[in-house]
Amino acid sequence: MTFLQILINIIYTSCIVILLSYSFAISYYPVKFFNITFAAIISTGAYLTYLLFRQLNIILWIAIPIATFLSAFIGVLFNIFIYRPLNKKKASSLLMLLVSLGIYIILQNCISLLWGDEIRSLQIANVKIGHEIFGAFITNVQIITISVSLTLFMLTIYFLEYNKIGKCIRAVSTNKELASIQGINSERVILWTIGIGSCLAAVAGILVATENGLTPTMGFNLLLSGVIAMIIGGVGSNCGLIGGSILLASAQQLTAYYMDSKWVDAVAYLILIMFLIWRPLGISGKRLKKIEI
């Protein structure tokens, strides 16, 4: 049943991409710049889990939350000491992107200084052949990944809809000035978005690491697939984001099956480029800023 197997793989990949692109999007909406630091946060989360679980022998279910919160803390720290002053200087989004690129380089190289460049494995369970469903196989790790990412995604959406802070986040994302007039401290709200986004990104990194192992540069491609899903889904729409993730994941899995897994990255970018030509507003058609002046 190759069809079912591909379907399972597509679902698995889409869930990760949804989590990645949502983690990026939630902090993108209020600040409106591409924060490449998230790529480093993804790897940091995975490596901290590796440190705590493998090297310090802490129980996995304690190690993962600690690692997640530590990476979120790192993300927030960078926001306080680097992005906030730059924002006060009214730096353009382009400049912020370049700074975040600099921070990504620093963090990524700190990781490779500490742990080396080789692939490390973060296997949380013995390798098993997986469960069989009508001839297709799904491993425990994949089931955990799918359920964890969907749960986190739902929880975050619920938080944004009904929690007070969540409402503030949505207000600042829609219109920063207007939110400030209503007495919302937009700087603090941005910190919240960075914190939540970093948590989600770190969890995504850990989930990927349990399946594929860790390298210091793992975050960059993961983040970019999240960014692509966000752009092709249409910036600012949750449904579009899910659609974009599913589209991207299907394209990647079908490429891996029918051509070769080595072309996966190239196909992801070709999709992005095609969308930028023919549907620059993404699937949902929400206004993407600064395109086609």
Add this chain to the structure above:
Amino acid sequence: MEYLLHLLILITIYIMLAQSLSLIAGFAGMISLAHAGFFGIGAYTTAILSVNYHFPFLITLPVGMVICGIIAILISTIAIRTVDDYFIICTIGIQIVIFSIMNNWMSLTNGPLGISGIQPINIFGLNLSNKLPFLLLSIIFTLAIYMFLRFIIKSGFGRVLKAISEDEIYTQSIGKNVYLSKVTAFAISAMIAAIPGVLYAHYISYIDPTSFTVDESIFILSIVIIGGMRNLMGILIAAAFLVLLPEALRFIGLPNLIAANLRQIIYGIILIVVIFKSDTIGFTIVTKE
């Protein structure tokens, strides 16, 4: 002595790359992260022509430049529809597509194994396999590129590019063809980036895709930012500094592996500091309206 010459050659290659990037990133305001890709296209064209067909340098150079130019025109007609941060994401995409092709198209590029046995440069019976004459050649090319870029910048076309980086819509409203100017600038920049690619392939005589990754593009962009976006002389110093930095770190006794990472950390820090002090480098995209 040989090693010093090797470093000097590397510096000239990076100066050429960074100066060509400066034309689009600094003057036209299009910050691109695809430059290592064009560098690679130049190098791979040379490698394939030289190894399979035994073409000499005087043919590989123009062919490499023309191929790079054509690819750049094709790419830029798409990429230029986006601006600012979307343009960067788009160029990262282009860079990764180019890298995948180099890494995976086994029959053409020999994949991750790379291509070896590229002939050294031989002009009119003058063999440049030694480092000293090669250095002289690359210095001549660096100077030529520098003069050419200065000529472009001083010309009317250069002023149009500067105007585009300041205000695109205004430039369009006074009757300049913004789209065409951007495509032209992108193509010229890519063609210039092919020159160091050709030289590099002939010089190293073995190339593989790892020399042309996104990290390399980021490195070239850092040289441009640290040197000053529109400062061709500053780029010269920045290139020398960033290439010599790991050597200095090795000189004070750090092992190779740590030195490589530390060098990247240091240039990341310099990048951030430079952008923080960006009013000193005459960077027009600092403020937003």
